[in-house]
Amino acid sequence: MNAPVLDARSLTKTFGPTRALAGVDLTVLPGESVAIMGASGSGKTTLLHVLAGITAPDSGQVLFTPPGGGTIEVTGLRETARSRLRRESFGFVFQQGLLIPELTAIENVALALMINGVSRREAVQHAAGWLSSLGLAGFEDRRIGELSGGQAQRVAIARAQVTGAQVVFADEPTGALDSQTSSEVMDALLWSTTGQGRTLVVVTHDTDVAARCTRTVAVRDGRILSAGVSEVSA
Amino acid sequence: MNRHVLAVLLRPARGQAGVVALPIVAFGVVTALVLTILGGAQTFWTWTDDVAPVYWILVSIALALLIVPLLGLGGAAARLSARRRDERLSTLRLLGVTPSGVTIATVVESVLVAALGAVAGLLVSLAIAPLVGLIPFRGQALGAAAIILPAWQIVAVIGAVLLLAAVSAVIGLRRVVISPLGVRMRTQAAPAHWIRAVVVVLVVAAAFGAVNLFPQLGGLVGLLLLGGVFGVALAVLNLIGPWVLKVSARVQLRRAERPERLLAARIVLDAPKAAWRQVSGIAMASFMAVFAGTGVTLMSDLGDAGGPPEQAQLVADMRTGLVITLVASFLMVAASVGVNQAAGILDQRELNRSLHHLGMPMETVDSARRRAIMSPLLVTALGAAVCAGILICPLLGIAMILAPLSLVTIAAVLAAGILLVWTVTRLTRPLLAREFAA
Numbered sequence: 001m002n003a004p005v006l007d008a009r010s011l012t013k014t015f016g017p018t019r020a021l022a023g024v025d026l027t028v029l030p031g032e033s034v035a036i037m038g039a040s041g042s043g044k045t046t047l048l049h050v051l052a053g054i055t056a057p058d059s060g061q062v063l064f065t066p067p068g069g070g071t072i073e074v075t076g077l078r079e080t081a082r083s084r085l086r087r088e089s090f091g092f093v094f095q096q097g098l099l100i101p102e103l104t105a106i107e108n109v110a111l112a113l114m115i116n117g118v119s120r121r122e123a124v125q126h127a128a129g130w131l132s133s134l135g136l137a138g139f140e141d142r143r144i145g146e147l148s149g150g151q152a153q154r155v156a157i158a159r160a161q162v163t164g165a166q167v168v169f170a171d172e173p174t175g176a177l178d179s180q181t182s183s184e185v186m187d188a189l190l191w192s193t194t195g196q197g198r199t200l201v202v203v204t205h206d207t208d209v210a211a212r213c214t215r216t217v218a219v220r221d222g223r224i225l226s227a228g229v230s231e232v233s234a
Numbered sequence: 235m236n237r238h239v240l241a242v243l244l245r246p247a248r249g250q251a252g253v254v255a256l257p258i259v260a261f262g263v264v265t266a267l268v269l270t271i272l273g274g275a276q277t278f279w280t281w282t283d284d285v286a287p288v289y290w291i292l293v294s295i296a297l298a299l300l301i302v303p304l305l306g307l308g309g310a311a312a313r314l315s316a317r318r319r320d321e322r323l324s325t326l327r328l329l330g331v332t333p334s335g336v337t338i339a340t341v342v343e344s345v346l347v348a349a350l351g352a353v354a355g356l357l358v359s360l361a362i363a364p365l366v367g368l369i370p371f372r373g374q375a376l377g378a379a380a381i382i383l384p385a386w387q388i389v390a391v392i393g394a395v396l397l398l399a400a401v402s403a404v405i406g407l408r409r410v411v412i413s414p415l416g417v418r419m420r421t422q423a424a425p426a427h428w429i430r431a432v433v434v435v436l437v438v439a440a441a442f443g444a445v446n447l448f449p450q451l452g453g454l455v456g457l458l459l460l461g462g463v464f465g466v467a468l469a470v471l472n473l474i475g476p477w478v479l480k481v482s483a484r485v486q487l488r489r490a491e492r493p494e495r496l497l498a499a500r501i502v503l504d505a506p507k508a509a510w511r512q513v514s515g516i517a518m519a520s521f522m523a524v525f526a527g528t529g530v531t532l533m534s535d536l537g538d539a540g541g542p543p544e545q546a547q548l549v550a551d552m553r554t555g556l557v558i559t560l561v562a563s564f565l566m567v568a569a570s571v572g573v574n575q576a577a578g579i580l581d582q583r584e585l586n587r588s589l590h591h592l593g594m595p596m597e598t599v600d601s602a603r604r605r606a607i608m609s610p611l612l613v614t615a616l617g618a619a620v621c622a623g624i625l626i627c628p629l630l631g632i633a634m635i636l637a638p639l640s641l642v643t644i645a646a647v648l649a650a651g652i653l654l655v656w657t658v659t660r661l662t663r664p665l666l667a668r669e670f671a672a
Contacts, residue, residue, distance in 0.1 A: 094588055098585055111497075115493050120491050159592075
């Protein structure tokens with residue numbers, strides 16, 4: 001039986017008078033793609049940030065179990081250790097891509113490896129491989145502003161995956177795209193994560209995006225209304 | 235443009251106080267410095283004795299020297315003000331708002347912001363007048379009352395600052411008006427062509443010839459010629475600066491093995507003109523330091539040889555004037571760098587936050603942005619010093635033989651300027667830390 005890659009227990013988080021998370025329990029299995037859905041202000045992005053170790057909860061804990069075993073309590077780590085965990089074990093895709101505009105496509109991807117101490121030559125080789133796999137061969141030296149929205153999102157996916165991240169967190173990754181491009185980006189995102197035996201947690205408003213995931217978690221007022229049924233065997 | 239749309243555009247967004255305050259502070263610094271410098275300079279024009287014309291010429295040269303860094307700071311303030319709206323205005327252009335509508339909105343906003351800053355600058359200049367008035371010339375303190383400009387001149391200075399804001403806003407908007415997508419998507423790379431280098435070599439050669447004529451001409455004509463050569467040299471530095479930085483950044487990009495080096499090189503390559511604008515004031519100061527260091531050394535040596543007391547006084551005053559000019563240059567450059575750095579951090583707020591999410595250490599981003607300033611700074615400071623050294627090599631050679639202290643003076647001035655800018659880049663680190671972790 002697979003241990004959960006992420007195990008969240010009794011998470012609470014408030015921002016001033018607003019209760020963003022009100023006792024959330026959630027387990028995510030390796031190889032799953034989990035869509036977190038809910039209205040604006042429901043707490044879904046806060047949940048994603050707490051799961052990923054970006055935001056510390058007021059109470060509760062998040063446990064991360066890498067493939068080699070040895071559970072890490074994400075919520076018990078200091079900020080520097082959480083940053084290290086994020087850059088080594090997690091990947092992120094944001095709505096706007098948020099790539100570094102001064103860098104080329106391949107440099108944006110390679111930078112994720114260089115930060116982890118990989119040599120530039122090796123980082124560029126890996127980055128080129130991922131860009132090619134995602135249909136961006138020939139676009140390596142383009143500046144981000146010279147790419148379409150869909151191409152930029154695929155660069156962001158390559159950046160999220162080039163480090164071998166076990167879990168990719170995506171926050172509205174298709175929110176700024178038309179339906180055709182959105183579908184293509186989801187193809188790339190799913191292929192690069194669950195297609196490689198990795199895990200995807202995606203926050204979305206889009207029911208089409210959620211429908212392509214193995215499980216949908218519905219969130220309202222900081223609570224989980226339904227956690228769905230995993231199609232991945234536990 | 236519909237006045238309702240204009241009103242919406244001019245209204246600052248909630249939580250964006252820093253975004254509005256920055257250009258106000260920048261214009262305030264510009265106005266305070268201009269009023270103080272002109273106030274000090276006007277004292278010299280009231281003198282009418284035999285030595286007065288020499289002071290007039292020297293103060294004119296000092297003012298000419300300060301024009302470039304002052305324009306740099308003024309431009310930074312104005313561009314900062316205009317850039318606040320770049321993205322929204324580009325979007326408006328894409329939505330069909332006319333170029334004139336975009337221009338009106340930006341100019342009105344820039345002038346309003348500049349006006350607030352100018353008033354603040356006026357108050358600051360009045361507040362520091364008693365301190366500045368303590369500086370001695372011709373054996374006595376200038377006095378606070380003497381360095382405050384008449385009302386009509388203050389109004390003229392404020393008018394000029396507002397005009398600068400309006401003109402810079404229009405110039406800064408040309409790219410939005412011509413190509414809204416260019417600014418919106420940051421696809422246009424700033425050009426910096428090698429042809430500039432050829433022009434520079436020709437001008438430096440011509441200036442070198444002119445300087446060598448100087449000893450034969452002598453007197454007032456010689457001083458004017460020297461001032462002219464100085465002005466041309468500064469213009470040349472401005473011409474070649476972006477190109478030199480581009481070449482230097484390309485070399486650094488090829489060698490970059492660390493993330494911060496890669497980022498820093500790309501930041502400079504993305505906009506070599508902007509990188510130059512940030513450090514050009516130090517290049518001017520560096521250029522001037524070589525001139526000043528050599529000049530002061532030679533003059534002191536002449537003074538020591540024994541001469542009339544008026545000459546000794548003149549030499550002492552020239553030394554004071556040079557120090558004031560250098561200090562003013564450094565202050566303007568430091569203010570420019572501070573404004574640009576803070577603006578850059580605020581502009582990239584969302585990107586910095588996303589990098590934090592990715593787990594990128596803040597030190598990497600901080601190191602990259604500071605390297606993107608300090609590397610061009612070192613290149614330009616040393617390059618400008620070499621340029622000045624070539625232009626006055628006969629005098630520099632004499633100074634080196636008579637008093638090697640001149641070299642120490644030059645090095646100390648350069649080091650002080652570089653240290654000041656480095657300190658300012660460190661001062662903006664807490665702002666980055668705040669935005670990074672937000």
